[in-house]
Amino acid sequence: MSKETPNLEYIKKLSGDDLAFEQKFIAILKDEFPVEKQEYIKTLREGKTNESALIVHKLKHKLNILGLEKAYGLAVTYEEELKMENTALNEEFSSILETIESYLKTL
């Protein structure tokens, strides 16, 4: 998969001229994303793939918000795979999470 770059297009469209909301929303992402990422890592490590699927479900919304359409597609598939205890897409998904984490640090 060619690497996509996260962007704030959706957030900026939603914010309009409301810069306060934009900043507040970025702060929420910065707070919430690392927690969810850690939860994902933890549940996967513990073999609780159904719980991992729930977190992937939450994370996939953030992929969408950040304009990562291909990554979103992968997350949709991965969520279903996890429900069947298949973790084969973990490496690819984890790489996407790393990309987002690095991006959020630049904001």
Place this chain on the structure above:
Amino acid sequence: MNCIIIDDEAAARAIVAQLCTSIPELDVIEEFSNAIDAIKFLNQHSVDLVFLDIHMPGFTGFDFVQTLKDPPKIVLTTSDTNFAIEAYEYEAIVDYLVKPITQERFTKSIQKVKNTLAQQPSRSKGEGNASSAGEDLYINIDRRLIKLTFDEILFIEAKGDYIDIKTTKETHRVHNTLKKIKEKLPEELFLQIHRSYIINFTKIIDIEDNSVLIEKSVIPISRSNRPELMRRLNLL
């Protein structure tokens, strides 16, 4: 039109709340990260519309809909498209928004809700759901819990650190604040009309310029509370 937002994801709640700011008549009165807290809230407050996430750990959006006896109108917000058919099996569900929600789609959805609400009496303006909210209140007097039905309460008056609850039978003095008891009373029946008074709206006999008459008591209306009182009256 007042609404609440239920979603376990803070970012998703923030998006819906921001979208709501574009609709002047839409007032977000509360946000919840889980459905259980929202149910507790709905047992005490009248709400016109709920934005509800389907996927929540433990208690899903559909569990929520099934739990409520008389649910408000509901707009589902979800990352999945495959629940649409199930969603429309519930009468209360008006629309189904797929995340990330766009402004255009959101506006359409609100129009749909308005059309649906226009076909039935507003929950905030009288009918309410007092029965589902419970119809009584327990007050603690001398370590005894006394049950008062909402219907027997005429008005409540603040008296320093106490409140006087005037009922059709007697007056109970309770160590509490007007603010606290207001939270326990159904909005569709009670209204604060003065810094020191909450009245049972259904007990008004008449209204003069700056006061209302309830039984034999004349209760002042403050200037700031008057517009809301006038809004609630069914004026001819």
